Amino acid sequence: MKILLLEDDFAYKESISEYLQSLGYDVDTASNGLEACDKIALNVYHLFIFDIKVPEISGHEVMKYVKSLNITTPIMIMTSLIDIDDMAIGYELGCNEYLKKPFELAEMKFRVAELMRKYYSVGDKSIVFIDKIYEFNTASKDIKFKDKTINLTTGEMEILEYLLLRKGSFVGIDEIISEVGNLGTNSVDIRMHIMKIRQKTSKNFIISKRGLGYKINA
Incomplete structure (x- = not known):
């Protein structure tokens, strides 16, 4: 699970980051x-932990940016601000947890774990992460990127599921043709399906190697 930590105090940032790792x-x-906004635009995170009083733009402004992108990732605020108005602003902007500085790292551990359990059902083996940024639910057969569902055809989904069964290993085209449904009977059909999957995801979603076939990292 990936976390973005926004904190301008070097000592706080290092100790929290090392502890969470x-x-x-x-x-x-x-x-x-x-x-923080630049990283949010380029990556997928499962939790945001924001200080409010930071340089350039405040944590509150970063929260507004998150919401403008329709990202539903939970947000934890950690701050020394104790004014009720500041807390109200945080919750109005979508804060899911409020941690007052100073705090014990053990307290953060439990609050982070609870947010992960609540929003992602951590421990649910039906969720598979692909290329670190895509989430595939093997039960509902949904694949998502930044909470947006990617629509795959039946053939594309069958190839994805088979590659997941063989995750970490290269699978040849002949094996895919033999083992996966009605995908066509030649390599051109398989390559076309894989090309379309990449177009809907990314070029690194399925890795290929001459002479070995295709592999998915999950």
Whole structure:
């Protein structure tokens, strides 16, 4: 699970980042609001942790930017601000959790874990992450990027599911033709399906290697 941490205090940023990484989270950091917005535009995160009083633009402005992109990622605010008006602004902008500085790292651990459980049902093995930024639900057969569903045809979905069964290994075209439904009987048909999957996702979604076939990293 990937977290973006916005914090301008170096010591706070380093200690929180290192602690969250020790718990198994993938952590990106930003020292100011503009840097955070740039990273949000380019990456998919499962949790935002924002300080409010940061350089360039405030954490509140970053929250507005998140909402303008229709991103539903949960947001935790950590701040020394205790004024009720500041708290009200945070919740009105979509804050899901409020952590007052100073705090114990153990408190952050439990609050982060609860948000992950609530919003992602962590431990649900039906969720598979592909290329680190795509989420595939093996139960509902939905694939999403930034909470937006990607529509695949039946043939494209069958190839995706088979590559996931063989995840981490290259699969030859002959094997795909033999094992996966009615996809066509020649390599041109398979390549066309894979090309369309890449067009709907990214060129690195399915990796190819001459002589070995195709592989998906999940």
